[in-house]
Amino acid sequence: MTTADISFLDGGPAVAPDVADLGEALVRAARRAGAEERIRFIQPDGSETAMTYQRLLEEAARMLAGIRAAGARPGETIILQVGDDRELLAAFWACVLGGFVPMPLNAGATADQRAAAPELLRRVWNGYGRPRVVAGAGQEVASAVTADPRWDGAWLGTTRDLLSHAPDRAWHQADPDDPAVRLLTSGSTGVPKAVVLSHRNVLSRAAATVLVNRLSSRTRTFNWMPLDHVGGLVMFHARDVYLGCHQVHARFEWVLDNPLRWIAAMDQHRSDTTWAPNFAFGLINDQADRLKDQSWDLSCLRYIMNGGEAVRSGVVRRFLEALVPFGLPPDAMYPGWGMSETSAGVADCEFSAVNAGDERYVPVGRPQPGTSLRVVDERNELVPVGVTGRLQVTGATVTSGYYQNADQNRQSFTADGWFKSGDLAYVQNGILTVTGRADDVIQLDGVTYHGHEIEARVEELDCVVPSYTVACPVSAEGGEGEELAVFFHPRDGVDVSEAEALVRDQVADAFGVNLAHVVPVTKDDVPKTGIGKLRRAQLRERFESSRGADRAEVAVPRC
Numbered sequence: 250m251t252t253a254d255i256s257f258l259d260g261g262p263a264v265a266p267d268v269a270d271l272g273e274a275l276v277r278a279a280r281r282a283g284a285e286e287r288i289r290f291i292q293p294d295g296s297e298t299a300m301t302y303q304r305l306l307e308e309a310a311r312m313l314a315g316i317r318a319a320g321a322r323p324g325e326t327i328i329l330q331v332g333d334d335r336e337l338l339a340a341f342w343a344c345v346l347g348g349f350v351p352m353p354l355n356a357g358a359t360a361d362q363r364a365a366a367p368e369l370l371r372r373v374w375n376g377y378g379r380p381r382v383v384a385g386a387g388q389e390v391a392s393a394v395t396a397d398p399r400w401d402g403a404w405l406g407t408t409r410d411l412l413s414h415a416p417d418r419a420w421h422q423a424d425p426d427d428p429a430v431r432l433l434t435s436g437s438t439g440v441p442k443a444v445v446l447s448h449r450n451v452l453s454r455a456a457a458t459v460l461v462n463r464l465s466s467r468t469r470t471f472n473w474m475p476l477d478h479v480g481g482l483v484m485f486h487a488r489d490v491y492l493g494c495h496q497v498h499a500r501f502e503w504v505l506d507n508p509l510r511w512i513a514a515m516d517q518h519r520s521d522t523t524w525a526p527n528f529a530f531g532l533i534n535d536q537a538d539r540l541k542d543q544s545w546d547l548s549c550l551r552y553i554m555n556g557g558e559a560v561r562s563g564v565v566r567r568f569l570e571a572l573v574p575f576g577l578p579p580d581a582m583y584p585g586w587g588m589s590e591t592s593a594g595v596a597d598c599e600f601s602a603v604n605a606g607d608e609r610y611v612p613v614g615r616p617q618p619g620t621s622l623r624v625v626d627e628r629n630e631l632v633p634v635g636v637t638g639r640l641q642v643t644g645a646t647v648t649s650g651y652y653q654n655a656d657q658n659r660q661s662f663t664a665d666g667w668f669k670s671g672d673l674a675y676v677q678n679g680i681l682t683v684t685g686r687a688d689d690v691i692q693l694d695g696v697t698y699h700g701h702e703i704e705a706r707v708e709e710l711d712c713v714v715p716s717y718t719v720a721c722p723v724s725a726e727g728g729e730g731e732e733l734a735v736f737f738h739p740r741d742g743v744d745v746s747e748a749e750a751l752v753r754d755q756v757a758d759a760f761g762v763n764l765a766h767v768v769p770v771t772k773d774d775v776p777k778t779g780i781g782k783l784r785r786a787q788l789r790e791r792f793e794s795s796r797g798a799d800r801a802e803v804a805v806p807r808c
Contacts, residue, residue, distance in 0.1 A: 255631040256624035256638065256676040260595075263619025263645040264460050266452035270423040271487065272346045274452070275309070278302040278493035281466070290334050291499035291514060298335065302493065305339060310416030312343035312383075318414065319405050321381055323348030323421055326431060326652075327405070328377075330370050331385040332356035332363075334476055334498050336408035338486065340383050343411070345429060348421030352377070352431040352443060353477035355779050356385060358501035362779065367391035373433065374403070376440030377653060381405050425449040431652050432479050432589050435778035443652035444589040446483065453645035454592040455488040457617040462552055462583075462597075464522070466493045469549070471520035473499040473511060474780045480524060480557060481780075484593030501780075508532040509539060512572070516545040524554035524594075527561050528716040528781055530568040531708065535715050537571050548576035556585040556594050558782050559685055559701035560611040563709070565600055586613040586683050590661075590668055592646040595620040596681055609702065612682045620644035622681055624674050629663060632675075637684055640674040641667040689785065691722055691733065693762045700785055706759045707737055712748040714738045717775045721785045723766065724793055732765030736788060738772055745769050768792070 268274045279302040286299040321327065327349045331337035337353065344351035354373055357363025371391040374382065379399050384390055386409040394400055405411070423429070429448045433441040458464065470489055474481040476498065489496040497518050504511045512533065515523060555565065565582055573579065585597030598614025616622050624638040625631055632638040647668050650658040661669055673690070674683045685699030692698075703720035707713055717738035722731040735756065739748040749767045756764050776784040 254634060256634055256636065257631060258616050258622045258676060258679065258681060260457075260616035260620045260622075260644070261618045263453050264456040266456045266491070268452065268491070270345075270425065270427075270448040271429050271451060271490075272342075272420050272423065274487075274491045275302065275306055275342055275345070276420070278490050279306040281493050287493070287495045289495075289497045289518070291497065291503060293500045293503055295503065295510075300335065302490070305342065307416055308335075308339035308412060309342035309346055310418055311414050312340055312408065312411035313347045314414035314417035315411035316343060316347060316349065316381075316383075316405055317417060319381070321347070321349055321405070324350065326350050326352050326377060326380040328352045328354050328370070328373060328380055328382045329477075330354040330356045330366060330388065330390075331383065331408055332388055333385050333408070334500070336385060336412075337476055340408055340411070341430075341482070345423075346420045347417075348423060348427070350428045350431055352380070352433065353482065354433060355435075355475065355477050356388060358475045358779055359505070360502075361773070367394075370394060372440050377443065379403055383408060383411065386410075423448050425452075426649075430482070432482075433477070434589060435478075435780075435782070442654060442657060444479075444648050445650060445652050446589075446592055446648055450592045450646050450648065451483055451487055452491065453619050454483070454595065454617075455491040457619050457646070458484075458488060458594070459492065461617050464488075464492055464494070464552075468492060468494040468522055469518065469520050470494065470496045471499070471511075471515045471518060471523040472496070473501055473504045474525070475501050478780050479589040479593045484524065484554075484587070504529075505532075505781075509536050509543070512545060512547070512575075513543070515550060516547060516575075519549045521549045522552045522554075523550070524556065526557035526780060526782060527555055527559060527564055530555065531561075531564045531715040534564060534567045534571060537567075540571060540574075543575065545575040547572055548578070550577055550581050553582050554585050554594060554597060555582055555600075556587060556597070556613075557780060559683075559699065560584040560613070561701070561705045562608050562611050563705065565611070569600075584611045584613050586672075586681065588670065590648045590670070591620070591642055591644075592648075595642070595644070595646050596622065598680065610682050610684050612677075612680045614680060616642075616644070616681070617646075620646055622674075622676075623667065624676055634676050634678075637673055637675045639687065640670045640672040640681075640683065642670055643667045691720070693733065693760060696760075698760065703733075703735065703756060703760065704783075706755055707735055707752055710748075710751055710755055712739055712743045712751055714740055714772075716781065717770070717772055719775060719783055719785050719788050721789050723789055725765070733762065734766035734768060734789075734792065735764055736768045736770045736775065736792075738775065739769050766792075 386407040431443040472485040582600040583597040585594040587594035700720040704718040719736040776787040
């Protein structure tokens with residue numbers, strides 16, 4: 250059997266980064282870019298601030314001095330819960346330059362997340378041995394944390410406090426395999442797992458995507474995902490520092506409040522590179538009636554990474570068609586695959602090149618240099634091409650494991666060192682297609698579906714607001730077997746009973762199954778991660794816990 254017959258893809262040798270560590274990348278960017286303002290931040294009110302790489306280095310050096318003055322030592326973990334993007338990045342680079350290991354913590358991209366931030370800090374601080382902490386000025390810290398007698402030794406101050414110090418320019422020289430950042434995974438109600446990424450991981454990924462996607466110091470990027478997430482911090486900001494290019498960061502909530510701001514801002518800043526999970530493109534499609542009033546020029550956009558959740562072909566097609574009148578190139582969309590554990594995206598491909606493919610799933614390309622992918626069965630043996638199995642990954646970009654979590658590491662890696670992604674996929678014609686998460690599988694009358702497929706069909710209805718639909722199995726009454734439930738958010742003014750009937754008919758027509766539960770919900774009832782991905786398991790748990798309660802008191806209220 251040849252490699253053409255089995256589900257194995259090799260991206261080839263890793264691309265050697267041309268800096269020794271991340272700190273050197275920032276110092277180089279500051280030297281090369283000089284006084285040119287190449288970093289811009291769009292605030293929650295839409296106002297903008299700009300800074301040079303030199304200024305970012307200066308502010309990081311000031312914070313470094315404050316952290317060192319408090320007695321922190323290289324190798325220590327430092328929690329960063331900072332709401333201001335500019336100050337968060339300065340604190341991140343202060344840790345990198347000092348040899349500390351930053352652990353960025355969501356400070357609240359939305360009002361709900363801001364309310365939950367103090368409790369999140371409490372769980373993470375206690376769960377990881379009460380490490381040192383930096384918080385944003387005026388940011389609420391959990392009283393249960395500050396009341397702990399060990400808090401005084403952990404508290405390094407606010408970002409504003411640290412910026413008051415004179416700069417410390419004695420940079421720490423990191424080894425390539427030293428940890429550069431510990432990124433917390435989302436979706437957990439307990440202590441989130443912390444993915445350890447080394448300098449080699451982050452820089453190898455940056456060097457590979459620069460080569461494959463033809464990026465340079467002239468690239469102009471736009472990101473609106475939170476900077477505590479791997480996509481915002483590693484896939485975009487750290488890569489952009491490596492390039493020394495122009496980068497814009499907008500607030501997540503600012504775009505969600507009016508999705509067309511994303512497109513308008515890219516026009517204004519002449520951005521050529523951006524990214525978002527698939528739901529964001531659906532939000533633009535939902536604003537199609539407002540596009541006729543716009544006068545954007547999107548001819549600069551050439552690389553739109555679509556990753557972080559299942560890519561839906563229909564959503565992508567409608568997005569591209571809607572923006573063609575504004576000069577968006579038809580080949581600008583790149584579905585891709587990656588995760589925090591792979592230092593973000595490590596595979597992608599041009600959408601237009603696969604238009605004739607399977608409409609059910611969208612191919613995500615070949616692995617970048619330094620990364621290998623394989624699809625295996627339950628016995629950990631390679632499956633033939635075209636057969637769906639479990640996706641595993643190895644290479645220079647892949648984490649060495651989770652911080653202080655030996656049990657999870659044993660579960661997550663194979664005996665020969667491959668990381669188990671938790672995704673299902675297949676290989677066909679040398680191209681990877683990811684079908685969905687293994688824990689998102691729904692069995693209906695012996696046929697396998699993924700929740701995202703059913704959700705996509707439901708959101709084709711005009712009465713349904715996109716990105717708030719959840720399809721998942723729930724335990725049947727009495728606990729015998731499972732039933733299919735669909736939660737959806739109806740548009741304002743819609744007759745809810747009629748909308749329920751339409752949802753039932755849509756699922757029956759598309760999949761030939763009857764829904765046991767159709768539940769209208771509000772937007773606030775649908776739990777999401779920091780970048781807007783659905784937390785299906787949490788919604789299922791809330792629905793099941795409401796069994797037996799009065800309908801007026803259920804955990805998932807009707808609209």
